[in-house]
Amino acid sequence: MRFWIVLLMSLCSLSSQATTPPTDRVMAWEGLPLPITLAVGKETLITFDSDVRVGVPSGLYSQARIDALRGTVYITANSAFESQRLQVERLRDGLRMLIDIRAQEGITHQKYIDIVTADEKAALESAKATQKKQAKHVEALRMPIPALLVRYAYQNLYSPHHAIEPLPGVSRIAMQLDKDIQAQAFPLWPVTATPVAAWFMGDYTVTAITLTHKNTDTMTLDPRQVTADAYAVSFAFPDMGPAMTDSAMNTAFIVTKGPLADRLPPRFEEITP
Structure with a gap:
């Protein structure tokens, strides 16, 4: 199983870069x-x-x-x-x-x-804006598909609608997951894990999952502890605060080859002796 962390701040910075001021020419x-x-x-x-x-x-x-x-x-x-x-x-x-x-x-x-x-x-300004948008789109497509999917999912959940950058070839997919997949994907963490939405592009699927902390301590998130057969795991924030605080909620982004439902270990009741 391979794990790597997508750095959301650097991925999403593309949508917030300032435009270049016009030349005095x-x-x-x-x-x-x-x-x-x-x-x-x-x-x-x-x-x-x-x-x-x-x-x-x-x-x-x-x-x-x-x-x-x-x-x-x-x-x-x-x-x-x-x-x-x-x-x-x-x-x-x-x-x-x-x-x-x-x-x-x-x-x-x-x-x-x-x-x-x-x-x-x-x-002229409209043409320049179009050129910049096209250049940014071409640059984005040079990124690996898993990174593109995570950025797209992050923007869909955290950005206003007008700030979501189009991603040709991406489609939303039915998740076919339980309401809480904590036992299958995050068994070591005292959280509830509620699937929110999933998108696929090519061979990859990204699934966004809302995590809610149950304990009163602060927990650092380690993608190596996620038990899904994932290609990549990332989080909106690196840790979770105590229960009942604003920081007690987080979002996990799990990238898999194919739907996440096919990459989770079986539920406990499905294990046979």
Whole structure:
């Protein structure tokens, strides 16, 4: 019999990782002039989603070189100058955007800047979120099936519905177990063991079992003491507190090849001499 413990905290951390903040390279036109600071003597490329033309104040030509080619505006400041306003027109629909540029010595050079409309920004953020979700899903599928099943069962019991990550290929299965399987699976522990739900994927089944401590001490859970013919045993928490306290309840996750009912020792009354 092989036992190993799935570390639930690390498995479930995938669903709680913070998203990466957006880069400063992308700026959204929302009706307010967009401020851009240039580094003197270094070219900056400002790109749009389609062809544009640029209205430049006449006094700015002596301070900067400005060229527009299709959907990109190329700007190189010759010297430092205070804010000057460019008017950019998108040719496909006549949308006008305002950009306030200035130049300073000794600042960090940002070579590329993308300007999008509010709708395009929302679409871009949606696309990035989809890509992250897909990448996370691909990464998750690299995990062993038993670990995936335990994480899925844990989320179903402890996470809000919207936080449950989909797991293609998993299905719920009837348990066909007694209301209390303490004598068969946890005979060394003073607990009641109530099966809650089971899911299968491929050759493996995970069964979630609610454990309720009966004694007044604190008990550390050892998966090696579980008597099921299990591929893996894990617990929501590493120990159980005294009876009648909040910590007296725990959840065991038993992964077996096939249903758990086929991997338990026979009940006492089924043992024949």
